[in-house]
Amino acid sequence: MRALVLAGPHRAEVQEVPDPVPGPGEVLIGVERAGICGTDVELFTGGLSYLQTGITSYPVRPGHEWCGVVTAVGPDTAPAWLGRRVTGDTMIGCGACPRCRTGRHHVCADRNEVGIRGAIPGALAERLTVPAHTLHQLPASLDPVAGALVEPGGNALRSVRATALTAGERLLILGTGTIGLLCALFARAQGLEVHLRGRDPAQLALARDLGFTEATEGPWDAVIDATNDPTSPSLALDLVEPGRRIVYIGLSDVPSPVDTRELVLKDVTAVGILGASAGLPGAIAAYADGSVDPRPLVGATIALDEVAAALAGNRPATAGPGPKLLVDPAR
Structure with a gap:
């Protein structure tokens, strides 16, 4: 499949990478939309503090704001997830430490952050795999644009x-x-x-x-x-x-x-404030009931091949005033 890969500071390109395969407890997501975040820009420039401290190192496959449809499930994963439009928690703790056990998995010392730190590649790609327990099903009333804005909304x-x-x-x-x-x-x-x-x-x-x-x-x-x-x-x-x-x-x-x-x-x-975890259900509910409409914040939806230029600060000439750029990996 095609995915954006950051090989080093200011070095980004779309590459052919192996298709992800869901393992036990995981699902495979066909990405419908992914957002470009300031954190992704910092990964691109090398300015992210995780790079300075060695928590994260290149190469990196970024993308932590996303929505998509579950297309396959791994062993020991409920098949009922198949076909559902979902988004997921970026912050994935170990599940066993005192922080995780007391509801603070987003600051677990051994956490993965999808597309930022740890072992889970990000969503600026055609597909990604994530643990099923991190998923949030999206109501049918939410389109992919709103779905991809759930993570920043939770923050x-x-x-x-x-x-x-x-x-x-x-x-x-x-x-x-x-x-x-x-x-x-x-x-x-x-x-x-x-x-x-x-x-x-x-x-x-x-x-x-x-x-x-x-x-x-x-x-x-x-x-x-x-x-x-x-x-x-x-x-x-x-x-x-x-x-x-x-x-x-x-x-x-x-x-x-x-x-x-x-x-x-x-x-x-x-x-x-670090991470959207506790805010994800409330963001989904507010988008679904119409009390918050995030869609005017989207300036443009671009293709994977355009992401490197966007990370370098080059917005599409046709972009509207909204600060957020979304990516459609199918383009």
Whole structure:
């Protein structure tokens, strides 16, 4: 089959690789759509921290935002999965350690992250295999576009929940990329007053079209940092109300300084978000009931052969304002 392979920094190409075969407890997925994420870009550039620490090494087959149809099941796997449209958890723990046993498999020290770290190649390919226990069935009402946006949606929903805000309170979101805009959509669905701050004119225009306003004056009852700007974490601390919360989901290529004296003296709670795991069911439900529609965030759907250029920052000339690029491996 065809799959995108990252051989090293700035070295990406579509290659013919062996067809995956589902093992015990696994399923084979025919990928319908896969998303290109900022993490995939960092894998491409070599900036991902996992590459610096040796957790991940080249070659890498990326892609962790996906949906598809189960086309085969391995031994000891329920045949009822056949033919179902599904997505899956990116974070796959060992299942035996104390973290996994207490619901924290997404931070298991021995975890696989599909297409990022460990032994499970990613979904920027025609097919992939994943453990059946990581699957989430998608309702018939969800098309492949929405299905491929469940994973980033789960991250965004976890971020909004972590603010601990209630309806009517004021949330500031730093960043108008996919995660920032998804956070805005989920926050609005929960009755929060949402404002955004960003730099990209097209993304800011899209935010306005979606009914959101740019940030004016505080107070801000919570701040979500969904940027890759190393100065944003400290800015979030400056802007949040004392005694409230900052949620960090964005990552920069370099360490981000935060003055912990200010964190203490403002009595602020800082929360980090890694992975969508606990947010996947809620994201699926919100997409299915129509309270959140992620599809306007898709700027274009491209072919596998176009992914290398997209990772290098070259968006298709025909792309719309949406920040997210999806991939149709069948093209």
